[in-house]
Amino acid sequence: MNQLQTKARVKQLIAGAMAVALIAGCSSGSSESAETSTGPLVVYSGRSEALVAELFSQFTTQTGIKLEVRYADSGELAALLITEGDASPADVYFSQDAGALGAVEDAGLLSTLPSDITNLVDSRFRSTQDRWVATSGRARVAVYNPELVSVVPNTIDDILNPMWKGKIGFAPTNASWQSFVTALRVIRGEAEAEQWLTAFKANEPVPYEKNGAVRDAVNIGEVSLGLVNHYYLYEKIAAEGADAVVAKNHYFINGDVGGLINVAGVGVLESSKNTNAANQLVKFLLSVQGQEYFGLKTFEYPLAAGVAPFSELPTIEELNPPAIDLSNLKSLAETQELLAKTGLLTK
Amino acid sequence: MSSRTRAPFALVAPALVASVLSLVPVWYLFQTAFTSGFAAVVDELFQSRTLQLVLRSLLLMVTVTSASVVIGVFAAWVVARSPLRPRLLLIIAFSLSLAIPSYLAAFAWVSWIPGISGFLGAFIVLTFVCYPFVMLPVIASMDISDPMSEKVALSLGRTPFGVFRTVTLGQSRPAITGGALLVALYVLSDFGAVAAMRYEVFTWVIYGAYRAGFNPSRAAILSTVLLMAALVLTLIEARVRSTRDTFRLGSGVRRATNIQFGIPARIATITGAVLLVALGAGVPIWRAIYWTGFDSSNQVQWDVVISSIATSFGIGIVTSVVTALVALPIALLSARYRGRASQILEGSTYVAHALPGIVIAISIVYLGIRTLRPLYQEMPLLILAQVLIFLPLAVASMRSAIAMSTQSLEHVARSLGAGSMMTLLRVTIPLALPGIMAAGALSMLSSVKELPATLLLRPTGTETLATQIWKFSSVSDYASVGPFALAMILLAVVPVAVLTATTRHGVAR
Numbered sequence: 001m002n003q004l005q006t007k008a009r010v011k012q013l014i015a016g017a018m019a020v021a022l023i024a025g026c027s028s029g030s031s032e033s034a035e036t037s038t039g040p041l042v043v044y045s046g047r048s049e050a051l052v053a054e055l056f057s058q059f060t061t062q063t064g065i066k067l068e069v070r071y072a073d074s075g076e077l078a079a080l081l082i083t084e085g086d087a088s089p090a091d092v093y094f095s096q097d098a099g100a101l102g103a104v105e106d107a108g109l110l111s112t113l114p115s116d117i118t119n120l121v122d123s124r125f126r127s128t129q130d131r132w133v134a135t136s137g138r139a140r141v142a143v144y145n146p147e148l149v150s151v152v153p154n155t156i157d158d159i160l161n162p163m164w165k166g167k168i169g170f171a172p173t174n175a176s177w178q179s180f181v182t183a184l185r186v187i188r189g190e191a192e193a194e195q196w197l198t199a200f201k202a203n204e205p206v207p208y209e210k211n212g213a214v215r216d217a218v219n220i221g222e223v224s225l226g227l228v229n230h231y232y233l234y235e236k237i238a239a240e241g242a243d244a245v246v247a248k249n250h251y252f253i254n255g256d257v258g259g260l261i262n263v264a265g266v267g268v269l270e271s272s273k274n275t276n277a278a279n280q281l282v283k284f285l286l287s288v289q290g291q292e293y294f295g296l297k298t299f300e301y302p303l304a305a306g307v308a309p310f311s312e313l314p315t316i317e318e319l320n321p322p323a324i325d326l327s328n329l330k331s332l333a334e335t336q337e338l339l340a341k342t343g344l345l346t347k
Numbered sequence: 348m349s350s351r352t353r354a355p356f357a358l359v360a361p362a363l364v365a366s367v368l369s370l371v372p373v374w375y376l377f378q379t380a381f382t383s384g385f386a387a388v389v390d391e392l393f394q395s396r397t398l399q400l401v402l403r404s405l406l407l408m409v410t411v412t413s414a415s416v417v418i419g420v421f422a423a424w425v426v427a428r429s430p431l432r433p434r435l436l437l438i439i440a441f442s443l444s445l446a447i448p449s450y451l452a453a454f455a456w457v458s459w460i461p462g463i464s465g466f467l468g469a470f471i472v473l474t475f476v477c478y479p480f481v482m483l484p485v486i487a488s489m490d491i492s493d494p495m496s497e498k499v500a501l502s503l504g505r506t507p508f509g510v511f512r513t514v515t516l517g518q519s520r521p522a523i524t525g526g527a528l529l530v531a532l533y534v535l536s537d538f539g540a541v542a543a544m545r546y547e548v549f550t551w552v553i554y555g556a557y558r559a560g561f562n563p564s565r566a567a568i569l570s571t572v573l574l575m576a577a578l579v580l581t582l583i584e585a586r587v588r589s590t591r592d593t594f595r596l597g598s599g600v601r602r603a604t605n606i607q608f609g610i611p612a613r614i615a616t617i618t619g620a621v622l623l624v625a626l627g628a629g630v631p632i633w634r635a636i637y638w639t640g641f642d643s644s645n646q647v648q649w650d651v652v653i654s655s656i657a658t659s660f661g662i663g664i665v666t667s668v669v670t671a672l673v674a675l676p677i678a679l680l681s682a683r684y685r686g687r688a689s690q691i692l693e694g695s696t697y698v699a700h701a702l703p704g705i706v707i708a709i710s711i712v713y714l715g716i717r718t719l720r721p722l723y724q725e726m727p728l729l730i731l732a733q734v735l736i737f738l739p740l741a742v743a744s745m746r747s748a749i750a751m752s753t754q755s756l757e758h759v760a761r762s763l764g765a766g767s768m769m770t771l772l773r774v775t776i777p778l779a780l781p782g783i784m785a786a787g788a789l790s791m792l793s794s795v796k797e798l799p800a801t802l803l804l805r806p807t808g809t810e811t812l813a814t815q816i817w818k819f820s821s822v823s824d825y826a827s828v829g830p831f832a833l834a835m836i837l838l839a840v841v842p843v844a845v846l847t848a849t850t851r852h853g854v855a856r
Contacts, residue, residue, distance in 0.1 A: 075558030103561030333560035
């Protein structure tokens with residue numbers, strides 16, 4: 001492993017983060033006036049405050065549009081929106097996953113976004129009815145410990161090889177792992193998905209509380225390989241320095257289900273009386289500034305404005321993720337039932 | 348017999364209002380469950396998986412409730428009857444585990460001993476979180492009951508254990524069954540502990556319906572199962588309670604007596620007490636300190652911690668006072684004017700307690716967005732939701748305390764010409780004060796750690812200790828969770844200390 005190279009990349013990364021801060025600082029002077037000013041814009045955010053509060057405050061500084069943000073679990077917010085119906089005080093719904101957006105869309109609560117917004121995002125990463133758009137993506141990867149692993153599995157089927165018995169870590173309750181299983185069900189069908197999960201279970205994977213714990217276990221060699229999202233590795237490098245991190249990411253390419261790209265996304269409520277400001281916020285999230293924020297602060301994949309991902313990441317074209325309508329990831333309840341049935345979710 | 352007396356309208360009217368409010372979640376559930384038709388409900392409920400999960404929930408409920416009764420009675424006995432002192436310190440130490448949210452306690456254990464997850468972990472965590480539900484009302488009942496009866500039984504040749512079993516337990520029976528009912532309902536409704544321990548029970552599918560299925564009406568259908576379970580449990584408890592009544596005989600003022608303790612008994616008592624505190628409160632506190640100090644670069648934002656304490660404290664005080672006021676008429680009716688009607692009134696407040704917080708929150712959303720729009724996502728509606736969730740806690744502790752206090756003084760008051768309201772205010776309520784304070788303390792403790800309703804119903808930007816803990820634990824930032832968790836435990840000392848000071852007040856030494 002070339003540690004010098006990694007160090008250089010962390011430096012790049014820090015420089016990039018500073019650049020974002022600088023841009024934010026400069027542009028705050030030139031505030032555009034909001035078209036509508038009927039009170040603050042109400043955002044229901046399933047993305048955590050630690051992750052997005054700073055970006056929201058940049059938006060307010062630049063546009064003068066005040067935000068009232070309610071943070072909670074994406075799914076619970078979807079249930080809240082569906083219960084509130086058209087009386088909802090919310091203008092914008094910002095979700096951690098496409099599935100929850102798909103459910104709110106199905107309930108008829110999201111408005112059609114104007115084409116100057118939808119055109120910003122590749123059609124793979126927005127609703128087929130143009131009612132939500134993805135704001136950033138995260139790839140599923142195998143994080144591995146190069147001191148323990150010489151040959152890395154190229155597909156999720158390679159993982160079923162007995163050589164990995166007891167050596168794979170995963171986070172059974174994590175939403176992204178469950179999204180991967182949903183994609184497996186959608187792409188391969190229920191029977192084949194169950195077959196894969198049964199074989200996976202037979203290979204005695206080691207469950208961890210969270211993705212971060214999987215990554216740490218791989219890094220110290222407790223397990224050889226872990227199924228997580230791509231950015232956990234870079235979070236650790238940013239927090240502890242490249243020297244502390246042995247683990248590396250391996251990407252599943254060529255359309256393998258293992259390489260699913262999950263997205264966080266945003267939609268505007270049909271009942272919103274503040275559509276102009278709401279659309280402005282969506283555009284801001286898709287702007288160079290918003291996309292660079294996701295790329296550098298969370299190491300996620302930018303999906304708009306031509307912003308390139310953080311330099312260590314392969315591009316989306318190189319990843320060649322499996323083709324799937326992301327709204328279909330909403331059948332999560334069935335996934336959890338299948339995981340429980342195959343003994344992978346519970347004890 | 349008091350049942351011949353007509354209940355005063357001034358009690359019946361507020362009790363009716365409280366009962367109707369308690370049934371809001373029930374009304375919402377049926378309203379929502381049956382929108383997709385009766386067939387859909389039957390279809391959803393009669394799946395083998397539903398039955399299997401209900402059985403797992405019942406297993407957890409039975410084991411945790413049994414263990415909580417044993418531990419809760421032991422702890423109450425240590426406080427009220429054993430020579431261990433000081434009393435204030437004991438009650439606080441024994442109550443702290445109630446102040447810790449179940450998901451946090453579970454995470455504390457599982458991050459320490461990963462192998463504990465599953466049934467064993469869920470059982471341990473829920474037992475420690477729940478035994479104070481038994482302990483607090485039993486302390487109140489032991490304080491009210493007259494230890495002279497125990498002395499008398501001893502002098503008549505009973506063994507000390509025999510006295511404990513027949514006299515002490517007998518007198519505390521309404522408090523024990525009331526507490527056990529609360530534990531059972533809590534276990535049925537809990538999601539935090541079983542989620543962190545990955546032990547799949549019935550609440551998994553309800554939360555799954557929201558978080559994974561994005562389907563509130565499916566969640567409503569599934570929740571009706573918990574309503575039925577709550578109804579059955581409430582009926583069983585009422586039956587057990589009514590088979591035997593305990594009254595305190597004798598004068599209005601009790602005299603404390605000391606029962607003699609041998610050295611081995613003392614050692615056993617001290618060991619038990621220390622172990623209980625170490626495992627119940629000690630483990631989560633130790634983990635919270637460990638998280639806080641884990642990263643030396645961690646800067647604790649004390650101003651944020653302090654403002655969150657203030658918000659939690661404010662909401663907790665208002666909630667506990669309102670809960671106590673709303674619960675009092677129901678508890679009085681139930682204890683003093685027993686009959687079918689007062690049983691129904693009391694029972695109606697319990698059923699909602701078996702529902703997970705998220706279900707109550709969503710039902711208040713359903714009501715609030717349609718009929719109370721100006722209050723929607725404002726403080727009064729959040730308080731209302733919390734009052735509904737904690738009402739059974741308050742009713743149970745008050746009712747057992749009122750039932751324990753002697754009626755002869757009330758009869759004297761009546762014979763001296765006091766009206767029924769005057770008698771309640773001047774005689775019954777003062778005698779039941781320990782139970783009333785216990786009710787307030789329980790509501791306060793529960794309010795401070797309440798999360799699901801707070802997340803959905805709080806005014807935007809309001810941050811309580813519970814929301815802060817959620818915010819940081821959801822991104823695995825446990826270094827930041829630590830100070831808020833410690834603050835939450837510290838804040839719990841206030842209501843418990845108030846409770847203790849008050850109960851002591853009624854005892855002549």
